[in-house]
Structure formats: structure tokens, C-alpha cells
Amino acid sequence: MSKPEKLLDKKGLRLDGRKLDELRPIKMEVGVLSNADGSAYLEQGKNKVLAAVYGPKEVHPKHLALADRAILRCRYHMAPFSVEERKSPAPSRREIELSKVIREALEPAVFLEYYPRTAIDVFIEILQADGGTRCAGITTAALALADAGVPMRDLVVACAAGKIEGKLVLDLMDLEDKYGEADVPLAMMPGINAVTLLQMDGSLTLEEFQNAVKMAMEGCKQIYEEQKKALRARYIAIKEAINE
């Protein structure tokens, strides 16, 4: 898509009609893949993300195994059809880096020390991308981990804040990310108030940065509630069907 003339209209609304501190509409579903031990699907605006978790299981190749804890392996991958111009399916430099970043965002949440000499594999597939896919990936992966029955300190949620045309905004989409001034993705465990990922791209003053972090945290908390709802949904549906 070409560069839009303005990212904010006269009323101060964004390209898709959102207010500055408004999230994109979000939809989650848990347990969508029957062959995986745990799985989740998420739609956040035009983002569509699928995550699958396998394990804990024996580590292959064996030399990667750790004697005192499990290893967490993460693969973030964008489908060739996820963007406007076909993306080569081979993992790019960016995807390899994001895989590592996402792994490090999830690791503090998982009780890896419970299961030494095993591996937990997380696969994140971006089916359609529209900015903020690393955050969407983390949110989805955390759901898939919980669905797999992997013991966790808390669910991990991620959300970005940024700056476009001098204003701080929440949950940037692709165009805002590309043509805006800054992007601050943040992942956290809201239940225990711990941040597991914090990145920044662009330029912000110290004050703006602090406000952006605050804003992203607020966004995380909103998504966190949706995450919990999605995890419960399946069991509550069964219960209600019986009570009728």
C-alpha cells in the first residue's frame, strides 16, 4: 500500500477510524488444531495468527538437552501469502531474530525447571500480517502453551504503542508502523506485573517513551482479559449446554 497523505484525520481519528488509545477488534480461539498438544488462533484487526505447541518431549538432537531444565524452542514464520508481495517461505533474518525475541518473552513464564531433558516446541504462523505481528504472536503462543497444559507463572500478553504525527497511539497497524515516528512493542505478565519484552524503533523523548510504555501496558491488560475469556470459553460452553 502506498503512503497515505495523513495518518490522522481532522477529528483526530486514525486510518481505520480508531481513537488514539483504542485497540483493534480482537478475537481468539483455543484448541483449534487436534494434532498439536496445544493450539490457539488469534485475529487482531487484519492480523491472523496461528500457534501450536508440542511437548514437553524428548530432545532431538540429543546434545541440545539440558540436565536441569527443559528447553523452549520457538519458530516465528510468516506464510508466503501473509503480505502483499509474496514472501519467500525460507526463514529470513527478521524471522530468525523475532523467533529468538519471542522465545525470550515466553521463557520467564514457563516452569522449565520442572521437566529436565525435554523440549517444548512453539510454532507461530502468521497467516495474514498487518503490523504488530510479534505481539500478536506472543499473545497467541501463550494461549497455546496454556492449552497444552504447560505449567506457567502467568499468561504472557503483548501489545505495542507508538507515535504517529506527534501523537502517542496504541496498537499500531502496518501503515502506522511504516510511516509513523516510533513503535514500542511490550510483552508482560499482567498478573504478576512483570515485563518480558520491551523494544523500541524510532525516536521518542524520555517522557514520550514513559507514556508509551504506560499505554502499551494498559493495552496488554485489556488483551489479557480477552485471553482468559478465550481459555475459559470452551469449558463454560460445555457447562452451559448441560444446564439447559
Place this chain on the structure above:
Amino acid sequence: MPTFFESKELVTPGDLLAEGDYIAGENTYQEDKKIFAERIGLVEYDNRKVRVVALRAFYIPRIGDVVIGMITEVGFNGWEVDINAPYTAILRASDVLERGFRPQKNDLLSILDIGDLVIAKVTAYDRGSNPVIKISEPGLGKISRGQLIKVTPTKIPRIIGRKGSMISMIKRETNCRITLGQNGLIIISGKTREDEQLAIMALRKVEDESHTSGLTDRIAEMIRKEKEGRRKNVQT
């Protein structure tokens, strides 16, 4: 000392379950004086102990568990067995052969081949080494017939029911022999295929609805209805 949920309420990882003088039980962890959930499940408050009955989990071996496993590899002096856990189990030839094991004489493949299913008991397991299992006890050994299904391992206690009420009811109503492995694998063998299908249906229903109350009665009713439906089909 507040608690934050009703007993038997659905909780998700990271939910604060209790604060103050409580003890963290299964699937919970403690930080300072706060107790949080580790897994999705139903919370239970038992005096000062807080635990979560997990709805989603995998099997971790415990000594004394009866499990169902599949032979995945035949070695020089034993077998490797997949017991649906993160670790493969070891079955030693010296344990299977009663009169001492001699590698030159005994052909392990003729006793248990790859793909064979066994009912076994866990005899040794710790964090440092793989579990060891045995099949030399009455009730254990190679499985020759029946159908195998997989359920979430944490739901095995629910399938057994209080003092075995659920499983004995299903066995009685469907005329099937059912062997439960603590690792979530179940062997069902009945006189006819229909009986087996009925038992599988009942077990699946227990798995899906394990977090609801009045389940035994509903399962009994379902089996009866199914049987009636079949009788009518036969008559017409």
C-alpha cells in the same frame, strides 16, 4: 486470609487464588504469601491447602503407576517403551524373562516386537533418569486384543470416579473389560464392536464434561438411551 475464587471454579494460569497463610498444592505456586494457578483447571480449597485439578496436562511418571505403553525399540538387553510421557520408559529383559537373561539364547523380538502394546508398572523414576517399567506381575503384560483410546491423563481419576463408581458403572452397562493406564491410555475390549463403541462414547463424554457435576447419572442415562435405540433398530 482471603481466597479469591469459589471452590470448583474455573481458573487460568496466573490467577491469584489465595493470599495469606495457605499451602500451595498441585498445579499452584507460591510467591511471598500469594498462591497462583499454574494450569487451567478447577480450584479446590481444602482447609489451608489450595490446589488446582488440571483440565489440560500431560503425563509425568510416578512410581507405582500402571501405564499402557507401546514398544518403540528393541535393544540388546531390553526394550524402549513409549508411555505417552516426555520420557521414554525402559523395560529390562532380565525383568521379563523369568529364568535369567542370556543375550546369546533369548530372542527379544519374539517376545515383544516394535508396535506391541503392554500394560506395565513404573518401578523407578526420578528427574535424572528415564523411568523403568516392569510387566512381571499378574494383570500386567502384553495386550492381545481390544481398542486403544487416548484421553487427557489428568482426567483418569474422574473416569474412575469416587471409589470406582464411574468406571464400574460403564463396565457393567457396556459389558466391556476396560483397563485404565494412569498415562491417559485406555484399552477397551468387549464381546462385540458395538459394545466397545458404546464404552468409547461414554469415556469421551466423561473426558469432555469432567468439570461438571452429576456426571455419573448423565453417562448412565446416555448409555441406556443408546442401548434402547439399538434394540429398536434391530427390531425394525
